[in-house]
Amino acid sequence: AQSVTQPDIHITVSEGASLELRCNYSYGATPYLFWYVQSPGQGLQLLLKYFSGDTLVQGIKGFEAEFKRSQSSFNLRKPSVHWSDAAEYFCAVGFSGGYNKLIFGAGTRLAVHP
Amino acid sequence: DAGITQSPRHKVTETGTPVTLRCHQTENHRYMYWYRQDPGHGLRLIHYSYGVKDTDKGEVSDGYSVSRSKTEDFLLTLESATSSQTSVYFCAIEGGQGGHEQFFGPGTRLTVL
Numbered sequence: 001a002q003s004v005t006q007p008d009i010h011i012t013v014s015e016g017a018s019l020e021l022r023c024n025y026s027y028g029a030t031p032y033l034f035w036y037v038q039s040p041g042q043g044l045q046l047l048l049k050y051f052s053g054d055t056l057v058q059g060i061k062g063f064e065a066e067f068k069r070s071q072s073s074f075n076l077r078k079p080s081v082h083w084s085d086a087a088e089y090f091c092a093v094g095f096s097g098g099y100n101k102l103i104f105g106a107g108t109r110l111a112v113h114p
Numbered sequence: 115d116a117g118i119t120q121s122p123r124h125k126v127t128e129t130g131t132p133v134t135l136r137c138h139q140t141e142n143h144r145y146m147y148w149y150r151q152d153p154g155h156g157l158r159l160i161h162y163s164y165g166v167k168d169t170d171k172g173e174v175s176d177g178y179s180v181s182r183s184k185t186e187d188f189l190l191t192l193e194s195a196t197s198s199q200t201s202v203y204f205c206a207i208e209g210g211q212g213g214h215e216q217f218f219g220p221g222t223r224l225t226v227l
Contacts, residue, residue, distance in 0.1 A: 034215065042220065043221050044218040094214050102147075102157075105156050106155060
């Protein structure tokens with residue numbers, strides 16, 4: 001069965017530190033890959049996406065993610081975290097087949113210390 | 115801004131009452147989705163629609179029905195609300211330059227007492 005795993009439920013980093021959020025998926029082919037961010041009480045905002053091509057993709061707010069086929073991973077990174085990045089981050093994997101199905105990970109909540 | 119609104123934004127209701135949540139989009143997208151968000155589960159698909167009067171079930175559809183009589187509106191109905199349906203409900207549309215991206219509404223927080 002298709003699944004998405006975000007191993008870290010909570011992560012705390014200091015402002016200015018680098019960040020990496022992990023995402024692994026289980027699927028027999030290359031899926032579409034997404035990272036979304038959700039601030040408290042808000043909807044989900046798309047940070048970046050991977051469909052094909054260059055495996056390092058750039059997104060909004062200074063985020064990037066790298067697709068590694070051999071590891072079935074799509075980790076999100078940011079070189080220097082700002083206090084405003086505190087939020088919950090969701091990895092999602094999309095599969096074509098009738099409709100474009102998205103499966104979400106359980107999310108990683110990021111706290112940023114000043 | 116994908117032009118998605120949801121109403122109501124908050125609702126408190128009692129067990130056994132019917133509840134209808136509305137999703138409205140302004141950009142004529144074909145695909146629309148309803149998800150529920152619960153701690154530890156991320157978002158899970160309830161139902162989706164691929165056109166007017168064309169809908170199908172997602173992974174957690176029990177206890178929910180949907181209708182789409184116009185392209186712009188996608189309604190989610192809880193025929194008889196239960197406490198297990200207390201959740202935050204998000205509507206999404208599919209769009210974007212490459213396709214496959216989903217854009218989300220602001221959500222509806224539903225509490226069933």
